[in-house]
Amino acid sequence: MQLFASQTVGQRQSLVVTAQLQQAIQLLQMGNSDLQSFIEGQAEENPFLELGLPRAPAPREMSLPSQARAGGDDDWDRIGQLAADPGPSLYAHASAEVARLDLSSADRMLAGLFLDALEPSGWLGQPVSAIAERAGVDEEHATHLLRILQRIEPAGLFARNLAECLRLQAAEQGLLTPAFDKLLANLPMLASADLRGLTRACGVDLDTLKAMLRQIRSLNPKPGATFDAAPSPQRPPDLIVTASAEGWRVDLNRSTLPSVVVRADAARDMGTRRTEANAYVAERLSVARWLARAVEHRNQTTLKVGAEVVRRQADFLQGGLSRMHPMILREVAEAIGVHESTVSRVCAGILIATPQGTFPLKSFFSAALGSSTGDAPGSASAVRHRIGKMIAAENPEDPLSDDTIARIIKDEDGIHLARRTVAKYRDQLRIPSSVDRRRRAVMNG
Incomplete structure (x- = not known):
């Protein structure tokens, strides 16, 4: 070679x-x-x-x-785009309120640990047992101090869960009746819109339950979010x-x-x-x-x-x-x-x-959707806007399903849409499904 x-x-x-x-x-x-x-x-x-x-x-x-x-x-x-003064942060507000309390030096150190565990929602992000262990105190003493901290305005701060957050606000507003307390103890049933089960659990009739639901919707599940929710300036x-x-x-x-x-x-x-x-x-x-x-x-x-x-x-x-x-x-x-x-x-x-x-x-820029009428094809943006208007005008007790929306658009506009396409556009608009919308309508009475 x-x-x-x-x-x-x-x-x-x-x-x-x-x-x-x-x-x-x-x-x-x-x-x-x-x-x-x-x-x-x-x-x-x-x-x-x-x-x-x-x-x-x-x-x-x-x-x-x-x-x-x-x-x-x-x-x-x-000038119109200048952001307003957002005010003090949640941590600064809670720290100032704690400083006004008549606490001993040991309790102030323990309160500092509770402040460090405060989440942006206003809830407590760590178990009381873990905070007590870090401070070297028993859990009963830490729980007693937590009840004192939960008196800080706005009501609901330092809550350990959603039920406790709502319970603190209901107590401040004078809404915490025995039936209302049972409603807060059965929030999973409320999430599934089981109104019949809630009436049995609370021992009230349906009209009284609906009045309690209107009261619970007036409460703020995240009281701390009002402090750190400064609007981002628009470019x-x-x-x-x-x-x-x-x-x-x-x-x-x-x-x-x-x-x-x-x-x-x-x-x-x-x-x-x-x-x-x-x-x-x-x-x-x-x-x-x-x-x-x-x-x-x-x-x-x-x-x-x-x-x-x-x-x-x-x-x-x-x-x-x-x-x-x-x-x-x-x-x-x-x-x-x-x-x-x-x-x-x-x-x-x-x-x-x-x-x-x-x-x-x-x-x-939007894709074209096929039309059966011979007219110019419609755009995805226009159809998405049409879906949003249809859902906004629907009967809450009988919401439109994705199949129904697709059929109406085909009959009235001549645009062929698959059910999954309607579901995709609905998700982009952040609109829940017809099942969730019906459940929300039931909860809203």
Whole structure:
């Protein structure tokens, strides 16, 4: 066997993902707030780059012909998005209340262990026996102190379970009758809507039981959640849709849109004074100019995608979710001349403010559902909205099953839906099944 070396020549094309290309792809996925953070980080490393937020720039817009006229010209109100003062946390509130109690130093240490075991719901997250063992006291003494701590407002704090939490609140409001106490002792029967069993267990008639159920619904099962449930501030939108004389107008939200400022004069001064720094100056200046172009390209692409989406969903802007048309990424990509993955990346992190509310841009993309009437196919979003309205208007004592909903939509709208598809859309809307809805109606009287 002979071995010999040979050399061949060929051509091959390949795409090399450079660091700059990776950054350009990341910029497409950023909202205005993320983009500002990114530019700030780049400005800390580059002396020839600054973050700029123009106060009153000329609006960059695309007017779309439309017969619809809706909405107003009000810009995004940033002041209205400021979160209110959430107040003290649950731990701070409970600690302040414990400090007001006349406790000995040993009991204060034990109370600190109870505070550490307090969960965000307001319940006690550890057994009393474990807390007593850690403190080196007997369980009876720890239980006595727990009863003192359970007097702290709001009622229900330091409860060991749901029944005790509700019992503490019922006692404070004067609702804890013997029958009500038996109701709290049979919460599993209440969960299964066994009203006949509850009437026997509580020794009351059905009307009295329904009155007790209305009282129990007025209690708070998680009293501690009111302290740490500060509303998360809503992120301002990146695109704003308004109605103009020419039709629907799509603007970039310039009140939050950052820009890149290239300090070319500083680069010239540094290059003149220090000849040996010319290579560094040229490299940093090139990076700053590339980032400015990349951000501008990101803004242009975002505006094009948003304008095309609004053009295709003009009926939604006037009629709401029931007028949503089916639309896929490929259709928008072909219309504006970009790749489908580019549209997907832009829609991933962009919010758009419309006369119907503020939505993620990706929520406008919906699959088409088959129609038997010969009309245009319906969108999954519109059908999902239709299911929600049907369930909201149903008779609580006779809720619509998934099969019934599918049959009604087929008969009235001509859209074929399988039962499992209705169940999937119902789960996405966080609507329980017809069995659970009927059980809830029974509990609500």
